[in-house]
Amino acid sequence: MLEVLKRNGIAPRACAWELTLACNLRCRHCGSAAGSRRADELTLDECLRVADQLAALGCQRVSLTGGEPTLFPDWDVVGKRLAQQIPEVSLISNGWAWTARQAEQAAQAGLRGVGFSLDGLEKEHDGFRAPGSFRRVVEAVKHTQAAGLPAGINTSIHRLNARQLPELRQFLIDLGVRYWQLQFAIATGYMAENRDLVAPPEDRLWLIPQIAELCRASDSRIRVYASDHIGYFGKSEADLRTADVSMPFWLGCRAGFHVIGIESNGNVKGCLSLPSQVQGVSRFVEGNLRQSSLHEIWNRKGAFAYNREFQIEQLGGFCAVCRFRDVCRGGCTWTMYAESPTLAGGNPHCLYYQAVKHGRDDLLDEAPTAEEKAFFR
Amino acid sequence: MKERDVRQRIESFLKRTAREVVVPASVGIGLALSGCDRTGMKIGGDAAADMSRSARDAGSAADAAVVNHPDMASQPDARQPDLPFIAPPYMAVFQPDARVAALPDVGADLNAPDASADVAGPEAGRDAARDMQQVIPPYMPPPQPDARQADLRVSVPPDAARDMPVIMPPYLSPPPPPPPDARAVPPDAPLSPLPPPPPPYMAVPFQSLSPDAELPAKTPK
Numbered sequence: 001m002l003e004v005l006k007r008n009g010i011a012p013r014a015c016a017w018e019l020t021l022a023c024n025l026r027c028r029h030c031g032s033a034a035g036s037r038r039a040d041e042l043t044l045d046e047c048l049r050v051a052d053q054l055a056a057l058g059c060q061r062v063s064l065t066g067g068e069p070t071l072f073p074d075w076d077v078v079g080k081r082l083a084q085q086i087p088e089v090s091l092i093s094n095g096w097a098w099t100a101r102q103a104e105q106a107a108q109a110g111l112r113g114v115g116f117s118l119d120g121l122e123k124e125h126d127g128f129r130a131p132g133s134f135r136r137v138v139e140a141v142k143h144t145q146a147a148g149l150p151a152g153i154n155t156s157i158h159r160l161n162a163r164q165l166p167e168l169r170q171f172l173i174d175l176g177v178r179y180w181q182l183q184f185a186i187a188t189g190y191m192a193e194n195r196d197l198v199a200p201p202e203d204r205l206w207l208i209p210q211i212a213e214l215c216r217a218s219d220s221r222i223r224v225y226a227s228d229h230i231g232y233f234g235k236s237e238a239d240l241r242t243a244d245v246s247m248p249f250w251l252g253c254r255a256g257f258h259v260i261g262i263e264s265n266g267n268v269k270g271c272l273s274l275p276s277q278v279q280g281v282s283r284f285v286e287g288n289l290r291q292s293s294l295h296e297i298w299n300r301k302g303a304f305a306y307n308r309e310f311q312i313e314q315l316g317g318f319c320a321v322c323r324f325r326d327v328c329r330g331g332c333t334w335t336m337y338a339e340s341p342t343l344a345g346g347n348p349h350c351l352y353y354q355a356v357k358h359g360r361d362d363l364l365d366e367a368p369t370a371e372e373k374a375f376f377r
Numbered sequence: 378m379k380e381r382d383v384r385q386r387i388e389s390f391l392k393r394t395a396r397e398v399v400v401p402a403s404v405g406i407g408l409a410l411s412g413c414d415r416t417g418m419k420i421g422g423d424a425a426a427d428m429s430r431s432a433r434d435a436g437s438a439a440d441a442a443v444v445n446h447p448d449m450a451s452q453p454d455a456r457q458p459d460l461p462f463i464a465p466p467y468m469a470v471f472q473p474d475a476r477v478a479a480l481p482d483v484g485a486d487l488n489a490p491d492a493s494a495d496v497a498g499p500e501a502g503r504d505a506a507r508d509m510q511q512v513i514p515p516y517m518p519p520p521q522p523d524a525r526q527a528d529l530r531v532s533v534p535p536d537a538a539r540d541m542p543v544i545m546p547p548y549l550s551p552p553p554p555p556p557p558d559a560r561a562v563p564p565d566a567p568l569s570p571l572p573p574p575p576p577p578y579m580a581v582p583f584q585s586l587s588p589d590a591e592l593p594a595k596t597p598k
Contacts, residue, residue: 061468115470206535225462226464227465227466242461246390247390247460
């Protein structure tokens with residue numbers, strides 16, 4: 001089914017760009033283990049050239065992220081250069097040092113909006129990030145709104161905040177937040193040292209239907225989006241994806257097809273979430289922007305082979321027998337590798353996987369196949 | 378969505394887009410030389426060979442675009458009507474959702490009295506429930522006295538009946554404090570130190586489990 005993605009044109013439509021790995025917080029679940037700046041981060045001039053290259057490749061959306069992207073001294077200059085050429089440019093901040101001045105800079109740069117990380121209500125958020133950080137995010141949202149920009153929230157779901165989503169939704173509505181993206185904290189980066197805080201895979205049986213309902217209840221007050229690593233198939237699937245498309249279901253990881261990630265040192269990956277190394281071996285870095293242009297890296301023969309030249313034999317565990325294996329390709333590549341670097345275990349964070357494993361046919365549209373059932377016997 | 382439906386939709390997409398494939402001029406010339414005329418090359422029931430339009434357009438440099446060509450992205454295709462929205466983790470989304478735009482309440486302040494109500498009076502705000510009935514899509518529960526709370530009826534965890542407050546685990550020491558006043562800290566200033574290593578029972582000493590690693594001494598009985 002790679003053909004579906006290829007027919008849609010292979011182009012980096014969505015880009016997550018880590019401007020710097022420096023961060024003024026040390027969040028427990030940070031997937032990129034941010035904190036210190038990389039030794040060889042791109043300069044402003046280099047970033048501006050990369051911005052032009054992204055636009056030339058037809059990129060439609062860029063999220064500037066980090067680390068904390070505002071610790072890159074000229075983040076607004078890069079943002080402005082992007083916004084002059086790309087329709088949707090946004091920035092994701094932890095909100096710790098976000099003041100009215102930064103909000104004004106973002107507005108003047110032409111950003112479409114600013115996303116802030118908020119991982120639950122005050123106690124849970126501060127427990128994962130830093131005391132006082134919840135209130136600072138609330139302030140940051142207000143500064144952003146005052147500058148005329150929409151504020152969004154990204155929430156990483158983990159064991160401690162998983163039960164708060166409905167309550168958090170109401171809080172965000174009252175705060176005037178219009179966009180809310182949900183994602184699971186996965187055991188990478190600092191969270192690899194806190195594996196017991198990852199929401200257990202079995203919780204997908206109620207969490208994913210709940211997230212689907214939150215997405216379905218989107219209205220003019222708040223629009224809820226499920227990240228691409230939330231799914232897959234079963235009764236919740238269409239609500240998790242865009243509803244008004246001809247194929248409202250997961251069509252496999254789009255890293256290297258429609259998504260690209262840029263690290264602050266110029267390394268290019270199919271998705272910023274993907275690890276630069278797997279078991280000590282460089283696995284997902286396709287090239288560096290100091291050595292090659294983005295066009296060369298994106299179009300190099302053999303690039304992004306884990307996706308563009310995917311073979312069904314790459315899958316392991318339950319995913320290898322799943323009826324949707326050729327469509328889904330194991331779900332989110334990042335999640336799959338984080339769970340099992342050899343892919344031998346499949347993707348247990350998948351709703352379909354868990355529903356078959358636990359006999360929850362009520363969450364599925366049809367009974368599992370005999371082969372699927374046999375896998376868990 | 379059942380597997381059959383998923384596959385039918387994919388098949389339908391592939392067939393539709395196959396008809397839109399425009400082959401490069403060189404391929405078109407080759408087809409023409411090998412005897413394919415304007416009637417196309419449809420042979421039997423092989424849908425994959427249905428490239429009649431492609432053959433007809435062959436030779437036109439203006440149309441020499443191939444699907445799967447990177448430059449296709451330069452075309453305005455922000456809507457992407459076939460594939461779901463791209464939402465990688467750690468990316469912010471600020472795009473209008475067509476699903477939401479289709480709702481009649483977009484832009485409306487649901488808590489405000491309806492100025493267009495037939496009978497507008499001191500109690501007009503209380504009529505909101507009646508008006509809500511018209512704007513709430515069918516998948517939403519019926520309006521309740523407090524519509525804001527009533528628009529959600531979400532799945533709950535299996536043990537939700539228990540009154541189980543979220544408690545920070547005792548082993549979870551507070552995270553390291555940020556710099557005294559980070560707002561005053563210039564971007565190039567030294568960053569706060571990394572947090573202390575986690576307790577041994579939390580950290581997974583993965584590397585030390587190699588076959589060559591020394592095992593810790595047993596506790597004497």
